[in-house]
Amino acid sequence: MKILLIDNNEQTRKDLEVAVESDGHAVFAASEGGEGLEIFARELPDVVVVDMGLADIDGIDLVKRVKEQNPEVQVVVTSESYEVDLAIQALQYDVTDLVKKPISKEALADALRRSEERLWKSDKLRAYVENLEGLIRDTTAELEKRHELEHNLIQTSMDGIIANDRKGNIIIFNEGAERIYGYTREEAITSLHVTQLYSEGVARKIKKMIYGPEFGGPGRLINYETEILTKKGENHPILLSATLLYEEGREVATVGYFKDMREVKRLERELVTRYEFEHNLVQTSMDGIIANDPKGNIIIFNEGAEHIYGYTAEEALSGMSVTKLYPKGDAKRIKKLTYSDDYGGSGRLVNCEAKALTKKGELVPILLSATLLYEEGKEVAMVGYFKDMRQLKRLESELIESERMAAMGRATAGIAHGVKNILHGMKLGAFMVDKGLEKEKADLLRKGWNLVGKNINRISRMTLDMLSYARSSPPLRQSCSLNDIVNEVCELMEEKAKDRQIQLIRNLDPSLPLVQVDAEGIHSCLLNLVTNAIEAFPENISGGQITVSSRDEADTGVSLQVKDTGRGMTKELQEQVFEHLYSTKGARGTGLGLAITQKIVREHGGTIQLVSEPNKGSCFTILLPK
């Protein structure tokens, strides 16, 4: 310990110094009070031993001053006398010990030991207090943190959170509330009353609801739908939950949680719009759409269905059975097909041809697709889509007709070309006739007249072809043998082929079934193809082959084929050959032959195909349905 001795008596100081130093303490000594205070301030001793009989300062006064500077310093007072006054004062200033002069070694040692003990206790106490203070600090920090967290939670909640005290003053107004209302937190807390958050009267009603039992019991409100009044004066739908807060049994505040319902409402509206849209789609569909419940009662009957059946939706929906829409037994059959795997899998029916029984009792060909609807695994309805095939067929024939008219337009250019060529031949012929007469050359005259005659034939042939192409009448079908037609055509052309030294070969299927066709039409098709085939050979080359075959093509129908080993066609020419009224036959062709052939084949519901390669030959195949 550091010990400060203050005593006037030099001998006493020395005696004490020796005694204290021998106990291992550091000693500072002063003879006067002033000096003592100086050393005290400089050395900060743990113990001060002070005599009460100092010359310059009153002893008690000095005690008081050192204790003021350091309350923990231990003070031992020495005195000649031992008076009660002094003892009381000493206690008052928390003096550690009083030692009577002359100071015995034992008494001093005792006082110093007590001082040491007190110092140790005071250290302990300080450490304890410091520890305690630290604990309190930590706890406070944790509490603050938790508070901050809760505060943030409230602040950043997506939902609005608003609290008000009993007077209706707003005390919490979080970011969610700012979003919903458009007020800032500051505006709300400083200048708003809770009733201003709603349209007039609503706040009171809500308060009543909170105290009442209807929504979650008294003191609480759970999921109450209402409307708030925003800063802009708009009413927004919200879902409100609220609770009363109590402190020591006293109601202190109301907290409300506001869920913005605009998004939910918007979705709801969208759902309704979409439903309406789909409903309209169903209603205005060109196709008939009919749905029935499992009992067979019609539950949807759209405009398309009205068109097909002639029933109004009202008639159909007033308890009419779906079986009335088909010929007897058909509804059952269709139901069976829908459940089976045959058309598009179980529970579905895809493009099944059927007949609709109309209100007037007529049968209308339809293409039916259907599907079963389920709700939670239970079949609730069957929806059918009805395509009116009459309409389709009509559109198809309209399309063919317009295609034909377009072709006719294109044909005009081709016809003009043909006519010009014919006129050219006639002019040259007439000129030759003139010259022949003029020069009296019978040979030239004959040649010229011959040319004129040939061109007259050409123009009449062309006129007939045009008429036959432009004619729009359905084929007169009768049962006939295609082989017979092939034979007729081949016999007719035999001689011409022979002239050109072309072999005309027939390759006929003897088991060809009879087909329903317009014999005259097919005859001219075949005649055209064979004539073309003969023309396909260059004028001065002989020894070609033409093969005409017939074949049963099983499910696809019957085919007639005309194949030549002539000059063939380039890709470009193959594309034009049906398109334009195009002739490569010089003066002989009208350019209408293939166009007419194609028209007749199409009228029979058949197709005509061309495969050709330059210098190898061409092959036309007509496919007719059985």
Next chain:
Amino acid sequence: MSGKKIVIIDDDPEICDAMSEILSEYDYQVFTALDTKSGYQLLLEQRPDLLILDIMMATMHEGLDFATKMKEREGVYGMPIMIVSARPPAEKGYGRTLEEDLDWIHADIFMEKPIEPEELIHNVKVLLKD
């Protein structure tokens, strides 16, 4: 008697015959071919003074293609070319038009069918400078 040589290429044998008869009356030597392939042979053999060419033969523009080829080798086959066709020069829809090709084919004369025989003879005389 000029005896100048004319080659006619036209796929219509009757037209070939008739033109041949008519031009022979004016003392031209006429050779005819029904396609450009044999026509080309004739050109090589006869080295004519004039070529009369149809356009639409085996293809829509066989005559045009042939004229192009001939004009590309003008040094070799220096004869003038007369195109005779029922196709008007600006007719579209056949892939090529005469009008756009005439710029560089430089057919010397284009005659649209039907042609007046007198006009034919007149133009032939002009081209042959008779």
